[in-house]
Amino acid sequence: xxxxxxxxxxxxxxxxxxxxxxxxxxxxxxxxxxxxxxxxxxxxxxxxxxxxxxxxxxxxxxxxxxxxxxxxxxxxxxxxxxxxxxxxxxxxxxxxxxxxxxxxxxxxxxxxxxxxxxxxxxx
Amino acid sequence: xxxxxxxxxxxxxxxxxxxxxxxxxxxxxxxxxxxxxxxxxxxxxxxxxxxxxxxxxxxxxxxxxxxxxxxxxxxxxxxxxxxxxxxxxxxxxxxxxxxxxxxxxxxxxxxxxxxxxxxxxxxxxxxxxxxxxxxxxxxxxxxxxxxxxxxxxxxxxxxxxxxxxxxxxxxxxxxxxxxxxxxxxxxxxxxxxxxxxxxxxxxxxxxxxxxxxxxxxxxxxxxxxxxxxxxxxxxxxxxxxx
Numbered sequence: 001x002x003x004x005x006x007x008x009x010x011x012x013x014x015x016x017x018x019x020x021x022x023x024x025x026x027x028x029x030x031x032x033x034x035x036x037x038x039x040x041x042x043x044x045x046x047x048x049x050x051x052x053x054x055x056x057x058x059x060x061x062x063x064x065x066x067x068x069x070x071x072x073x074x075x076x077x078x079x080x081x082x083x084x085x086x087x088x089x090x091x092x093x094x095x096x097x098x099x100x101x102x103x104x105x106x107x108x109x110x111x112x113x114x115x116x117x118x119x120x121x122x123x
Numbered sequence: 124x125x126x127x128x129x130x131x132x133x134x135x136x137x138x139x140x141x142x143x144x145x146x147x148x149x150x151x152x153x154x155x156x157x158x159x160x161x162x163x164x165x166x167x168x169x170x171x172x173x174x175x176x177x178x179x180x181x182x183x184x185x186x187x188x189x190x191x192x193x194x195x196x197x198x199x200x201x202x203x204x205x206x207x208x209x210x211x212x213x214x215x216x217x218x219x220x221x222x223x224x225x226x227x228x229x230x231x232x233x234x235x236x237x238x239x240x241x242x243x244x245x246x247x248x249x250x251x252x253x254x255x256x257x258x259x260x261x262x263x264x265x266x267x268x269x270x271x272x273x274x275x276x277x278x279x280x281x282x283x284x285x286x287x288x289x290x291x292x293x294x295x296x297x298x299x300x301x302x303x304x305x306x307x308x309x310x311x312x313x314x315x316x317x318x319x320x321x322x323x324x325x326x327x328x329x330x331x332x333x334x335x336x337x338x339x340x341x342x343x344x345x346x347x348x349x350x351x352x353x354x355x356x357x358x359x360x361x362x363x364x365x
Contacts, residue, residue, distance in 0.1 A: 029352045036349045037300060040341075043348065104186045 006056040006072045014053035014076055022046035041090055045083035052076055126232060129209040132159040134198030135180070136191055136281075137215025141169040144215050148178040151213075154221040161201050162215065165194035171215070192302035195281075196293065203294035210285045219282040223322040227284045230318040237289040237315040240307070241282035241322035242275075259343060263304055266350060271311040275319055278304045282322055289315055304346050308353060 025042045028034035034042075052059050053076060063072035133151045137144050144162060151160050162175035166188035176182045183197055195212065202210050211227065213219035223241060230236035244264070263278045281303055285293070292313055298305035310317045 026352065026355075029348070030355050035299065036345050036352070040344060040348065101187050108186050 006059050008056075010073050011053055011056050011059075014073065015050060018046055018049035018053050022050060038090075038094070041083070041087050045080075045087065048083070049076065049080060052079060126155065126209060126228060127157060130159075130207045131155070131157065131209040131211070132161060132202050132205075132207045134195060134202060134210060134212045135160060135162045135175075135215045136165055136194040136198065136212075137162055137167065137171050137175070138165040138188065138191075138194070139167045139169045139171060140215040141167075141171045141174050143217040144171050145174045145178045147213070147215055147217050148175055148180045150221045152179065154224055158211075159207070161198055163194045163198045163201075165189055165191070190300050191281075192297055192299040195302060196297040199290060199294040199297060203290055207290070208287045210290050212281055212283045212285070214281050218324045218326075220323070220325055223282070224284075226320045226322055227282060230320060231284045231286050235316065236318035237286050238310055239284045239318050239320055240275075240277065240280050241324075242277035242280055242319040243322065243324055244276035245319050245321040256339075259339065263343075263346065266347075267304060267307055270308055270350060270354065271317075273311060273317070275307060275317070277319065278307055280322075282324070298349070300345065301342050305349050305353065308350060312353075 022043065025034065025039055025046055029036060029039050052062070056072075059075055060072045063069075063075045066075060066078075068074050135144070135147060135151075137147075140147075148160050148162065151158055160175075160180040162172070162180045162182050164172040164175065164182060164184045166185050172182050172184045181201075183201060185194060185197065189197070198212070199210070209228075209231065211224060213221070219241070227239050227241045230239040244260070260277070260279060264276050267278050268274050279301075289310065292309070292315065293306070296309070298309070307317065
């Protein structure tokens with residue numbers, strides 16, 4: 001029978017990688033390059049991955065629930081991918097909102113400019 | 124010192140408050156005819172801006188909703204650019220009773236505080252609210268008190284008075300979304316003197332508060348992350364990019 005646990009090395013490497021993610025996000029917030037409202041999803045992603053990577057028993061159990069027989073760390077890929085999709089979707093909505101607001105700003109600015117020019121010309 | 128010696132202004136953020144804003148502006152003018160009022164209509168879809176202007180307020184119309192932090196900071200910038208020396212902030216929904224303003228102004232006028240915050244929970248204020256809300260408010264008050272090493276009780280109050288020094292800080296740098304909690308910590312980290320005074324607040328008469336259950340969870344999480352990360356920040360005002 002094939003060993004169906006999570007290899008220690010995989011667990012260590014995955015934990016280290018996800019810890020780096022959490023630290024990078026933290027530093028980005030601290031140095032004000034990332035706003036809290038856009039960082040929350042990244043933080044959750046990082047923390048979930050740290051927990052699943054470090055806690056091999058839990059990962060194996062979840063793999064069992066999901067019917068992943070051969071290689072439990074596959075669950076890490078699945079969870080990671082799920083969160084990346086969530087983050088991307090979130091960003092798509094944010095970008096849509098930003099571009100709408102950008103249109104409104106450009107229109108307001110142009111109208112103000114016209115108003116100002118028409119006023120100075122009249123004098 | 125008396126308030127009359129200062130150029131003074133009330134900043135009133137309002138989002139869809141056409142039914143409340145007129146009375147708020149009238150009450151502020153009645154309280155002190157020399158008090159200018161600026162209403163920041165935060166992307167309102169109703170007649171908030173027109174009503175406020177009809178009642179004699181200065182009105183700034185934001186082209187879309189910036190959220191309370193962005194709206195209030197717009198007001199701070201307006202006050203700062205126009206040279207005001209004394210600022211009060213109160214909400215556009217009528218919760219903050221201008222008759223309580225002397226309490227809020229007193230520590231600032233006496234030179235004992237750079238910012239005075241009207242608190243519903245200081246002894247003598249008398250305030251009831253739902254259990255979950257109380258737990259949240261208590262928790263935030265406890266955390267902020269620990270970080271600031273100063274006891275505060277109401278970290279979400281937007282009923283405030285500020286002097287020019289505090290105005291300068293907030294015009295340059297003010298937190299987003301739900302700003303009061305982080306604003307309090309910022310104030311104290313910048314060594315400004317913050318004093319809480321007891322006030323009673325009214326129930327809003329029209330419309331609904333913008334805080335829903337899901338939003339308050341997001342709010343708590345976001346504020347906790349911001350406070351935690353803030354611990355590792357030196358007190359810096361970001362470079363002015365205006």
